[in-house]
Amino acid sequence: MVMQAPPTGTGTGGGAGTAAEPSARQVAGRRWRASRGILAALLALALIAVILAALRPSSSAESLDPESPRPEGGRALAAILAQHGTRVDIARSVDPALVSHGPGTTLVVTHSERLTDADLTILRSSQANLVLVQPTPYALYDLAPGIDVTGTTYSDVDAPGCGLQAANLAGPVSFQESFLYEADPGAMQGDSTACYTETDGARLVQVQEPGRTVTVLGSTAPLVNEHLENEGNAALGMNLAGPGAHTVWLMPDLPEPGTAAGGRSLTDLLPFGVKLFFLGLLVAVLLVALWRARRLGPVVAEALPVVVRSAETVEGRARLYRASRARDRAAEALRAGARDRLVPLLGLPRSAAQDPAAAQQIVSAVAGRSTYEEAAVGGALYGPEPVDDAGLLALTDVLDDLERQVRQS
Template structure:
């Protein structure tokens, strides 16, 4: 009779979800923390940059504080960035239009600005205009030349108005300077530095009015609360019902539209976030890939023989009077050796007691009950009984092996 060996059960080497979670939860938590920090840096840490004198900018070089004061007085303020919006603002009655930068503007746009402003009742405020802008808009006003260094420029300082302009007389002493100008016939020059005014007002026979400022120092957030700067700013910018600030994108003045790549649409903060994620991934890889060095073989200082180990354990049993534990160890070892000699299978590490006793009784011709008492009996009560048990087990094993 042949018996077929059952096929081995396939072992699933894939770890369970619980084990995967225990292994990777700290890495996931670290990745989530790095991602959160990157999002905070890119979303909250990123500060939107504005050009100088931008009315939306709250930095020291911005002009948000002046516009806030004007809005509290009931003025309507807005920012325009295209020629069409500027044309519409100049055509609206009761407007003050501020052009803080004229140097980047092309001559065509400057001429168009001067032409559109003629015949309107708006006030045009030019800050630091050069001779090209003055020639196109108000030819009577010119920069003060300085043959050694070009146009004369003086750092802003606190100076008295020295003129009859109502806005200047109300403000009194203010911080003016910058580019200095030569006013034309009928123009009013104020806040002279080195004998040349840094503020000039030009009026036409109609209601058209142009104000030229050599420096916007007095309008900035950082200097608005010094001297009479705030009063001067409110007077120059708040004489009409609405204030329009012209801030075009000077970097895109050319008529050729440049094509943008995908990277141009990614916010700058995300570059730092990607860099931090890359550094975190690299550090994690280096941490997980660390090596403890090659395996070092080391000889044991002492070789202990098996007999000495057995004797040492026996002495420990004797010292603690663990006769029951010692008897169990002797009986278990004897049962395993006898079962192996008789070919009795071991189920769950132990042979079946009934089968073992029956096989041994048939082999040595002794009652099965006596053999069961010997192999599975009670613990000995003293050392002499333990020694007798040892001798009986040895004799039984010899009889099984050599009947």
């Protein structure tokens, strides 16, 4: 007789193990589903970081500072003005003495977002010629009524295209990034001249008010060290900031905490990038919350993996009581259980089982339906703690006997 060996891999255990083992694609799919929410949150944070970097302010706290030699400072222009006989005074705050300056003085106002309502009132009363460098809409409304911001633009070189002598002498200017302004003749006190214009507005607007001129400049390039050598930037800066013998360069410090600068609240003073960061952070938190919340659902009742008999539960608790020598708790548990079972048999409300005021009524009723005296029944149902394990066993026997007699009576 010829016998053949069974084929390899036909065993029961091997076949079951191979079928249960997940494939590499299934494992990769589970890992992707588990981690895609975290990856999405990380990508969102990276995108927010890129946007914040793109929206990073182009100027620092020293921007337009006439004492700063940094690229965004104005020290070079202040030195050129001094060399050409113009006295340059630097003001770090708005002093009431500024009101005394007449038309022979030019007041260069920078960082108007730091000015308070009181500062704007003083500047509005001054007779000095004003040069407002990138003023805020609030400062424009107070110091140059009738001139509004219409947008922003960027260009390399622009020709004056106006009749203003200061602009024509300077010629083409490299403004770089600049605000655009538009003058409303009906809302102004004098005639206006717009230079370096585009379709949406002009980069420079000058208004001839009674007793003084107000010039609005939409770019810092003609004043800062970095761009002063480009085209006619230095000439335009000198013609605007130093046409006379005296120039006051106002570089206001930050206002005191709690003081509204320029009529704006603290949230208005926060850079747009900071607001965008907190907005993105809030969106990321909400997305993560929604991603995790979809895992939640209604409570599902599941069968116990192991069914434990009640006798085993009682034995386990009894062993715990015995290991901790908790005869008082064990005795109280036995007595409470006995009272709960006896009270319905006696015709009393179930709440009486744990009511100390009903103790005498329960004892009398049990004694009347058993062979025990009231003192013995009271000691069994409400007595002191057993002194040892033997006393606990004796108490168990008495309670069982009481319950048996009450049931049979």
